[in-house]
Amino acid sequence: MKEIPLSVPHLNGNELEYVKECLDTNWVSSAGKYVDKFENDLSEYTGSKNAVATVNGTAAIHTALKILGVEAGDKVLVPALTFIASVNPVAYCGATPIFVDSELDTYNMDPAKLEEKIKELRKKDQKPKAVIVVHLFGQPAKIKEIAEICDKYDVYLIEDATESLGSKYNEQMTGTFGDIGCFSFNGNKLITTGGGGMLVTDNNQWAEKARYLTTQAKDDAVQFIHNEVGYNYRLTNIQAAMGVAQLEQxxxxxxxxxxxxxxxxxxxxxxxxxxxxxxxxxxxxxxxxxxxxxxxxxxxxxxxxxxxxxxxxxxxxxxxxxxxxxxxxxxxxxxxxxxxxxxxxxxxxxxxxxxxxxxxxxxxxxxxxxxx
Structure with missing residues (x-):
């Protein structure tokens, strides 16, 4: 038998039609109707008030950390068992990842051990700034319990739901329990845009900040005025067109x-x-x-x-x-x-x-x- 791949895209819908429209109309870069539509469609699908498209899932996590004010010297609690992209953005911010053990039944961050680690850090006067919980391989973490712990200790919660789009915990979509949720549309994910990611949040101000940071922090796009460091993290219209078609399936x-x-x-x-x-x-x-x-x-x-x-x-x-x-x-x-x-x-x-x-x-x- 020929080689059997781990996980490859399935492009069997309107991908070609929508991408061709981008090519025919010259809307191929980071502006265009499909970027807006993909954001709106994913917002509606997840039940989140806002969705902001990014160039990949890693960029979404990095942007989330920046929005929440994570900076050098901060501590961010993360699972030790995850893909490296869940942790690298913490280092991008100059912060320190603090590892938490996983459960054997979900493979995800153990809520009890998370609380133990938070208490341990607080005793050292090192209150963590945020928690990044990952829903590994699509299996939801015990996210309600983790969210309650973060609320109890006043710690921000970021959900790395890059592998769990469409998964639910108590009938609620993963990615919508925390302050910010992040998704990925890499070629091996459930739906793909080739690359691509998305940040979701119910906080309107954070959503606007995400749009600002991911488009080079333009205060005046005509005169090229920038008042803080931004990032070239926006998704292209061509990729978004694929995303719209994939989300339909x-x-x-x-x-x-x-x-x-x-x-x-x-x-x-x-x-x-x-x-x-x-x-x-x-x-x-x-x-x-x-x-x-x-x-x-x-x-x-x-x-x-x-x-x-x-x-x-x-x-x-x-x-x-x-x-x-x-x-x-x-x-x-x-x-x-x-x-x-x-x-x-x-x-x-x-x-x-x-x-x-x-x-x-x-x-x-x-x-x-x-x-x-």
Whole structure:
């Protein structure tokens, strides 16, 4: 069988028609009707009052931190188990990331350990400025509990919902519980604009500040007057046109992702030592990536060995993210993170493209069985 990718775009709607309109009308840069429409459509979809398009999800997180006044010397609480883009913007601001361990059931930031860390910092007179919570692989974190903790200790909350567009916690969309939510439309995400991101907030002033900062902080665009440092973070009209077309198909995409996870669960969860990730009772996951945990003792092989063997079979699985506290620029020997370490050691992401074929999933399952 040919190579089976991890997660690739599915462009099967009005993408070509809308992009062609941009080309035909010469509206190809960061202005045009599709930028406004994409923002309005995503605002309506998520239930957020404001949405501001950005060049990517990382830019959205960086802009969110700037809006909330995060600066050098500040402390920002982050999960140790996440993609590096969740943490790098903290460094862009000159602030320090403080790592929090994850839960084994959601893979996301543990609310109890978050509160412990906040109390620990306050005792040292180091009140954190913000928390960045990530909904990893589309699985919602226990965001209501985390939001209550942030409110209790007067700490800003940013949701990195870049992988969880369409996921819900208690019927509410991820990205809308915190002060600011951030999304990504990279090529491997649920919907894509090639690159691209979005910032959402119910605070009108913060939304205007986001538009200001992401367009080079123009105080007078004609005379080129700028009164503070801004960024070239706006999305192009061509990308937004793709986003509009993709968002039109999002319910279909999520339904397919959920079918993929169900198929893996029904066929792999029966194997000794394999646990297929499932949503909790009070959440609705977009299952952006279907994932498994591999218990070496029960399965007879560790996840890294299984990962390598599957890659050799043309199955483009990938391991979970390496704990960020172990990377040289963020190394923190004081952080134990037992759950983070366990998830890194046992976790594998399975091919989950919207357009994956049933026979490809069967091949993946049979390959795992044959390996053992």
């Amino acid at each position: 999002i319910d279909e995409f999520i339904e397919k992702k959920r079918e993929i996870n169900n198929f893996y669960y029904e066929n792999l969860n029966l194997l000794d030592g394999i646990t297929v990730t499932r949503e909790l009772d009070n959440v609705y996951s977009n299952y952006w990536l279907s994932t498994i945990l591999v218990d070496e003792n029960e399965f007879g092989m560790d996840s890294k060995s299984l990962y390598k063997k599957l890659r050799n079979e043309g199955i483009m699985v990938r391991p979970f993210f390496k704990p960020i506290n172990e990377m040289p620029m963020y190394i923190d020997n004081s952080f134990s993170g037992e759950n983070t370490k366990k998830l890194w050691e046992e976790g594998i992401c399975l091919p989950s493209s919207v357009n994956i074929k049933r026979e490809e999933m069967v091949y993946i399952i049979e390959s795992i069985k044959n390996i053992i």
